[in-house]
Amino acid sequence: AQSVAQPEDQVNVAEGNPLTVKCTYSVSGNPYLFWYVQYPNRGLQFLLKYITGDNLVKGSYGFEAEFNKSQTSFHLKKPSALVSDSALYFCAVRERSQGNLIFGKGTKLSVKP
Amino acid sequence: DAGVIQSPRHEVTEMGQEVTLRCKPISGHDYLFWYRQTMMRGLELLIYFNNNVPIDDSGMPEDRFSAKMPNASFSTLKIQPSEPRDSAVYFCASSIQGKYEQYFGPGTRLTVT
Numbered sequence: 046a047q048s049v050a051q052p053e054d055q056v057n058v059a060e061g062n063p064l065t066v067k068c069t070y071s072v073s074g075n076p077y078l079f080w081y082v083q084y085p086n087r088g089l090q091f092l093l094k095y096i097t098g099d100n101l102v103k104g105s106y107g108f109e110a111e112f113n114k115s116q117t118s119f120h121l122k123k124p125s126a127l128v129s130d131s132a133l134y135f136c137a138v139r140e141r142s143q144g145n146l147i148f149g150k151g152t153k154l155s156v157k158p
Numbered sequence: 159d160a161g162v163i164q165s166p167r168h169e170v171t172e173m174g175q176e177v178t179l180r181c182k183p184i185s186g187h188d189y190l191f192w193y194r195q196t197m198m199r200g201l202e203l204l205i206y207f208n209n210n211v212p213i214d215d216s217g218m219p220e221d222r223f224s225a226k227m228p229n230a231s232f233s234t235l236k237i238q239p240s241e242p243r244d245s246a247v248y249f250c251a252s253s254i255q256g257k258y259e260q261y262f263g264p265g266t267r268l269t270v271t
Contacts, residue, residue, distance in 0.1 A: 077258050088162075088249055088262035089201075096258060135201065139258065144189055144208060146260060148201045 047072045049138050051149035058126045058156050066121040066152045068136030078119040079137040079146065080110055089135060095119060106130070126156045160184075162263035164250050170269045176238040179266045181250030182231055191260060192225055192235050193249040201249075207233065240270045 048071045058064045070076060077096055081089040093104025100112040110121045119136060133153050137146040163182040171177055183190050191206040205215040210227045218225070222241070227233040237244055247267050251260040 079259060081262075088264045089251075091259045091261065094259050144213060145191065145203050145206050147203075150200045 047138055047140055047143075047147045049136050049147055049149035051134075051136055051152045053152050054150075055153045055155065058154070060128050060156055060158050061125050064121075064123050064126045064130070064154065064156070066134050066136075066154060068119045068121065068149060070117050070119065070136070070138040072138050072140050072147075074141060075114075077139040077141065078110075078112060079139070080104065080108070080119075080121050081135045081137060081148075083133040083135065083151070085132075092121075092134075126154075128156050128158055130154060131156045162250055162252055162261055164248075164263035164266050166266060167264065168267045168269075170271065171240055172271055173241055174239045175270075176236065177240045177244075177268060177270075179235040179248050179250075179268070181233045181235070181263060183233070183250070183252030184254075184261055185231070187252035187254045187261075188230070189253040189255070189260070190227060190233050191251040191253075192233070193251065193262075194246045195249060195265070196246045204235070237268075240268075242270045244268060245270050 050069045079094045080092040083089045093102050095102045095112045103109045108123050133151045135151045136149040139146050165180045188209050192204040195201045204217045205225045207227045225235045247265045249262050249265045251262045253260040
């Protein structure tokens with residue numbers, strides 16, 4: 046069965062420092078992987094995706110993620126955090142033969158000035 | 159593009175009443191998804207459609223829930239009768255074949271008293 050794990054409920058980072066939000070997955074075959082961000086009282090907003098090709102994927106707002114097949118991970122990263130990056134981040138996976146996404150439970154990112 | 163449109167944004171109703179949530183997907187998108195988000199259970203897929211046809215409704219909690227997609231630009235999620243445990247934020251999302259990522263609406267916050 047497909048599953049996504051985000052091991053940290055919350056990540057705290059100082060503004061200007063690098064940030065990492067972790068995600069591991071379990072799915073048969075080669076997955077499609079996604080990151081979404083949710084600001085308070087808003088819908089989920091697509092950040093980036095891995096479909097195929099280069100393992101390092103760049104997305105919106107300076108975020109990037111690295112696909113690691115051997116570790117079944119897809120960690121979200123940003124070199125320098127902003128206070129405005131504070132939000133809830135969701136990792137999602139999709140089997141290539143399926144149409145639906147499976148979401149992790151989310152990680153709350155808090156960036157302090 | 160207007161994005162995914164959901165109505166109403168907020169709904170407060172009494173237990174036992176019928177509730178209808180509405181969604182207009184992004185024009186040209188052929189997949190439509192209904193999700194429910196709660197603090198306890200996170201983001202759950204309820205049902206999804208492809209070309210107006212329900213593909214997977216295994217996430218629909220019980221017979222009180224039903225969803226329809228009469229045409230490519232409109233879908234409804236109905237709860238009858240509603241119960242307090244249905245209180246949640248309900249999201250609609252759409253995507254297009256070959257693009258993989260889903261685009262979410264702003265959500266409907268449902269409160270059942």
